[in-house]
Amino acid sequence: MTTKPVAAEGLVREFGEIRAVDGIDLEVYTGEIFAFLGPNGAGKSTTVRMLVTLLRPTAGVARVAGFDVVAESTAVRRSIGVALQDAAIDPLMTGNELLHLQAILHGLGSKAADARRGELLARVGLTAAADRRVGTYSGGMRRRLDLALALIHRPTVLFLDEPTTGLDPTSRQAVWEEVRTLNDEGTTVFLTTQYLEEADQLAGRIAIIDDGRIVREGDPETLKDQVGDPTLRIEVADAAMCDIAAAVLAGFGDARPARAGRLAIGLRGGAANLAAVVRALDDQGVPVGHVELDSPSLDDVFADATGRRLEGAAVDAS
Amino acid sequence: MASASTEVSRSRPRVAIEQVWALTVRSTLATWRNPANWIPGVVFPLVLAAVYSAQFADATSLPAFPEVDSFLQFVLPASILQGIAFNASNAGSDMATDIETGFFDRLIASPVARQSILIGRLGGAAVAAGAQAIILMVVFLAFGAPVKSGPAGAAAIVVISVLIAVALSGFGLTVALRTGSAEATQAMFPLIFVVIFISSAFFPAALMRGWYQSAAEANPFTLIVNPTRDLVITGWSWADFGQAVGVTGLVAVFSLSLAYRAYLSRLAMA
Numbered sequence: 001m002t003t004k005p006v007a008a009e010g011l012v013r014e015f016g017e018i019r020a021v022d023g024i025d026l027e028v029y030t031g032e033i034f035a036f037l038g039p040n041g042a043g044k045s046t047t048v049r050m051l052v053t054l055l056r057p058t059a060g061v062a063r064v065a066g067f068d069v070v071a072e073s074t075a076v077r078r079s080i081g082v083a084l085q086d087a088a089i090d091p092l093m094t095g096n097e098l099l100h101l102q103a104i105l106h107g108l109g110s111k112a113a114d115a116r117r118g119e120l121l122a123r124v125g126l127t128a129a130a131d132r133r134v135g136t137y138s139g140g141m142r143r144r145l146d147l148a149l150a151l152i153h154r155p156t157v158l159f160l161d162e163p164t165t166g167l168d169p170t171s172r173q174a175v176w177e178e179v180r181t182l183n184d185e186g187t188t189v190f191l192t193t194q195y196l197e198e199a200d201q202l203a204g205r206i207a208i209i210d211d212g213r214i215v216r217e218g219d220p221e222t223l224k225d226q227v228g229d230p231t232l233r234i235e236v237a238d239a240a241m242c243d244i245a246a247a248v249l250a251g252f253g254d255a256r257p258a259r260a261g262r263l264a265i266g267l268r269g270g271a272a273n274l275a276a277v278v279r280a281l282d283d284q285g286v287p288v289g290h291v292e293l294d295s296p297s298l299d300d301v302f303a304d305a306t307g308r309r310l311e312g313a314a315v316d317a318s
Numbered sequence: 319m320a321s322a323s324t325e326v327s328r329s330r331p332r333v334a335i336e337q338v339w340a341l342t343v344r345s346t347l348a349t350w351r352n353p354a355n356w357i358p359g360v361v362f363p364l365v366l367a368a369v370y371s372a373q374f375a376d377a378t379s380l381p382a383f384p385e386v387d388s389f390l391q392f393v394l395p396a397s398i399l400q401g402i403a404f405n406a407s408n409a410g411s412d413m414a415t416d417i418e419t420g421f422f423d424r425l426i427a428s429p430v431a432r433q434s435i436l437i438g439r440l441g442g443a444a445v446a447a448g449a450q451a452i453i454l455m456v457v458f459l460a461f462g463a464p465v466k467s468g469p470a471g472a473a474a475i476v477v478i479s480v481l482i483a484v485a486l487s488g489f490g491l492t493v494a495l496r497t498g499s500a501e502a503t504q505a506m507f508p509l510i511f512v513v514i515f516i517s518s519a520f521f522p523a524a525l526m527r528g529w530y531q532s533a534a535e536a537n538p539f540t541l542i543v544n545p546t547r548d549l550v551i552t553g554w555s556w557a558d559f560g561q562a563v564g565v566t567g568l569v570a571v572f573s574l575s576l577a578y579r580a581y582l583s584r585l586a587m588a
Contacts, residue, residue, distance in 0.1 A: 052427050056586075077429040084427070088420030092351045093344065104340040105428040107333050133351075149424075 005030055005157045005188040006051060010060035013046050020046040022212035023060065028157075028190055028205075033183050035203035036192040037298065039310055043212040044192035045085055048161050051190070052082045065157050078106070081150035081158040081187075083143075085165065091135030095126050095145050098134065099152060106153040113152075120148040124178065140171025147178060158182060160191040164198060176202060196298040196310060208302055215305040220298060227296035227304045229266035231256055232277065235290035236263065245286045252277050257303045267293065334431045341438020346445045348412055349405070356446060359404035360453055363397035367458075370520060382524040386551045391463040395546040396519035398454050398475065399539065402447045402483050403514060407507040409443040409483075410490020414500040417584075426585065436581055439491060440484050440574075447483030451476045467554035474559045478546055481566040486510060488573025495580035519543045541565040 006028035013021040021043045028034040036044045049055040051064050053073040062069045065079035089098060096117060103113030121127045124144040134142065143163065150158060160179065164172040179202055183189050193199050199206050200220050208216040208223075216223055232253070236245045242263065246255070249265045252273060258264035267273055274293055281288055294300070302310045349355045371390045378389050386392045416422040425435050455465060455472055465471045489510070494503045516530065517523075517539035526534055534540055542565050545558035552558075 054423055054427055074429050077427060082424075082427045084420060084423055086420055088424055090344070090348070090416075090421055092348050097344075097347070101340050101344055102424075102428070104336050105425065105430040107328065107429065109328060110336075 004028060004063070006034070006062075006064050006190055008047075008051070008060060008062040011047065011050060011057050011062055012059040013043075013050055013055060014058045020212055021050070021057075024209075024212075024214055026207055026214065026217070028188060030188055031183070031186060032204040033179065033189040033191065033202050035199040035206045036190070036209055037194070037196070037199045037206050037302070037310075038192075038209035039194055042209045044194075044209055045161055046212075047209070048084075048159055048190070048192055052080060052084075052159050053077055078153070079156055081153070081155035083146045083150040083158075083160050083163060085161045089134045089142055089145060089149075092133060094131050094133055095121065095137075095148075096130045098145065098149060102149045102152045108153065116152055117148075120151060123151075124148045125174075138171075140167055140174065143167060143171065143175055144178070147175065151182070155187070157188045157190065160189065162192055162194065164193070164195065172198075194310065196302075200298055206298070208298075208305055210302075210306045216301055223301045224296040224298065227266075227300045229253060229268055230270050230296060231264055231294050231300050232267040232274070233258060233262050233264045233290075233292050233294070234281070234288055235261060237287035237289035241284075241286045244284050245281060245288075248280050248284055248286065249277065251280070256300070257307055257309050259309065262290075334434060337430050337434040338437045338441060341434055342441030342445065345409070345412065345439055345442020349408055349442060349446050355408050356405055356450070359401040359446075359450055362404060363401040363454065364457060366400065367393050367397045374521075377521070377525075380525060383522055384547070384551060388463055390458060390461060391551055392547065393520060394455070394458050394463055394465070394550050395475070395543045396514070397458070398451050398479055398546075399482060399514060399519055399543060400511070401450050401454060402479055403486060403507065403510050405446050405450060406443055406483050406486035406510075407490050407504055408446070409439045409487035410492075410494040410503040410506075411500045412442075413439055413491055414494035414498060414503045417494070417498040418500060432581075432585065436491065436577065440487055443483045443487040444480045447479045448476050451479035463550075465550050466552060467549045471549040471554055474549055474554075474562075475546060478542070478559075478562045478566060481563060481570055482542065485566055485570035485573050488570060488575075488577045491577040492573065492580045495577065495584045498584075513537065514539055517543060538565055538569055542569075 004027045006026065008024055008026050011021055011024040012019065024047060036047065038044050046055065050057050051062055051069060053069050053076050056070060064076045067075040067079065069076055099117035099120060100113050103116055108116065121130050124147060126141060126145055126148070129137065129141060134145065137145065163179070164175050167175065176198070179189055191202065203220065205219050206217070206223065207214045234245065236242050246263055249263055253265035253268045256264040256266055267277070271293060278288065278291065299310050367390060370393055371388065374389050377383060378386055378392065384392065416425070455475065465475065467474070490503055490506065493506050497503065516533050517537040518534050519539055523531055523534045523540060542562050545561040548555060548558045
């Protein structure tokens with residue numbers, strides 16, 4: 001357990017009667033990007049807050065960078081970089097001032113702080129904006145500054161809590177590129193996300209969390225393969241025919257969770273049976289508005305594990 | 319694996335001093351860059367002093383009124399106290415804002431010494447109060463209300479002002495850390511103004527009557543303002559300086575104890 005950058009056993013956090021994190025075991029390996037995927041309220045941020053020493057676990061143990069998060073919390077803080085949700089940055093300070101402050105908080109001397117902040121500003125493309133107050137920055141610029149702040153002391157483990165939530169696609173891509181580069185340079189990254197694409201694009205391994213418990217864990221391809229058959233989704237043009245359509249589809253595979261107005265099954269036999277399904281629906285007079293056949297996605301993995309679709313999946317897919 | 323990334327080979331006290339200084343600078347910049355935070359604390363006491371001086375100019379000839387050049391000179395310590403009370407709310411409300419926005423989490427997720435975060439906030443309040451006292455004394459001097467104890471007395475008043483700011487900030491920080499709400503913290507400060515008015519800050523307690531006089535005489539602000547006023551209207555006195563510093567120091571110890579307990583309790587919530 002001590003050799004893993006992040007390791008937890010039976011991690012629990014309760015808030016009064018609510019058990020936000022319910023016995024999580026996890027291990028993150030050196031040099032990987034590990035994604036914690038789940039909907040809002042699943043327990044992602046609470047878990048991260050325990051791992052970065054901002055919350056005490058109610059039960060269980062966790063070690064980060066080899067240090068116990070409760071007994072050796074200062075050593076943990078020296079070893080990790082943290083960019084929490086919402087990029088909490090003082091809007092009255094400039095990028096330069098914030099980086100200087102962060103460097104001093106991590107025990108760097110002024111000279112080292114000055115050298116490091118210049119390097120980081122260039123890295124995240126904020127050199128030109130360094131003397132502007134952060135209140136004038138766009139959301140993407142704030143996120144990039146947040147990332148630079150998390151890196152000021154060259155952490156061995158980087159925690160990113162929903163690093164691209166609320167960002168436009170271009171800014172999101174920029175953050176992803178930076179995360180990949182950091183990882184290539186040897187930084188172990190632990191990120192939480194509610195975006196399927198983000199987890200799929202970045203992570204070497206994923207843990208899916210729901211209601212405070214890890215419901216699936218593994219590399220994305222293996223997780224998808226475990227789901228099995230591709231998902232067939234149809235939209236019935238006449239809502240009154242939905243029950244008939246569902247009965248027809250039941251002959252071709254097991255029902256899967258679908259958004260309102262749609263039906264979904266795991267299509268046995270895959271694409272080879274698609275024509276047969278369409279014919280069967282047509283024979284029953286079901287007007288089909290839309291048909292799509294998808295290879296298993298992380299959303300399917302989530303649905304398979306929880307019986308629900310991941311919130312934001314539709315937005316993510318667009 | 320068990321090795322911290324940032325090896326702090328520099329001495330701990332030096333690192334702690336640098337952290338306190340950096341946080342004090344941040345707190346001071348936050349006040350300076352938000353004029354709404356400091357302008358009322360300078361302008362409002364001046365306006366009130368001008369109004370009172372016009373209203374009560376003849377009160378200085380009442381038998382029990384202290385020997386003063388003008389009413390303006392009499393209210394100089396009260397004006398400074400009032401200005402500091404305005405600005406002292408900033409330490410608490412800025413701390414609450416840090417909690418609300420998550421910046422507080424950023425601070426405590428770093429290996430900074432825990433006490434530095436509180437001391438940095440108080441440092442910002444102290445710098446603002448010192449500057450405020452100097453500005454008000456200069457303006458009062460320009461309008462013919464000098465500090466009779468000279469530069470030493472003026473320096474003493476700056477010291478007393480800094481201590482008052484620290485003491486009042488302690489109450490603001492307590493509310494901020496207990497509630498995590500900037501609104502709740504701001505809402506507490508009108509109470510301090512009420513307590514200032516029930517003191518000898520704007521009128522000698524000797525000219526008051528009944529319960530109001532008793533309350534004013536027992537009010538800690540009276541015990542701070544009276545000796546400070548003596549430095550302004552009479553001249554230098556170690557006894558006056560000692561009393562003002564001593565009483566303010568006691569209030570500061572009390573308020574900071576509350577703030578520190580609230581701080582530990584907030585950290586324990588984590």
